[in-house]
Amino acid sequence: MNRIKFIAVFFSLTIVPFLFQPNAKASAMYRTTDVTFSAPVEIPGAVLPAGTYVFRLLYPNTDQNIVQVYNKNRTHLLATFLTISDSIPKPPNDTVIKFGENSATSPPPIKAWFYPGDKTGREFVYPRERAAEIAKATNQGVLGTTETSKDPATLRKAHVTAVTPQGGDNDYRTLLHKKP
Secondary structure, three states: OHHHHHHHHHHHHHOHHHHOOHHHHHHHHOOOEEEEEOOOEEEOOEEEOOEEEEEEEOOOOOOOOEEEEEEOOOOOEEEEEEEEEEEOOOOOOOOEEEEOOOOOOOOOEEEEEEOOOOOEEEEEOEEHHHHHHHHHHHOOOEEEEOOOOOOHHHHOOOOEEEEOOOOOEEEHHHHHHOOO
């Protein structure tokens, strides 16, 4: 009888806690975040109407920063795009979305997304032509790429530049170093 009690106690103390961890880890591992916007916002390649969306890393635990955006129910993939690592001095307690300035005729573009507890976030890379428009309208550099594919394998190899307000291209790291 003592042996059965020992096995039951051992099982409940060592194995049962692991049965409840996968859902929490999956959310953290993929940096899955539900975000609600009260007005339209721009992401690379799309404008999202006001509503709730799911932001998620495609390749967790790698340096490949591909982000996917789904509808609220995660039944429809709305966008897949490239990002570059960004950092802030203090990890936020809640999800942080940084917006770029917008012109009077367009919704604000999302510049970066930070997961709760992470000092490293994702700066969004816009299609080169749109990055040039945003840079000119806001007089700020914007990350851009000429890669138009939505295929993650192709995006992983894309060349990223910092598009200047004058329409030129610089090494994107110059833009990251000029941040306040």
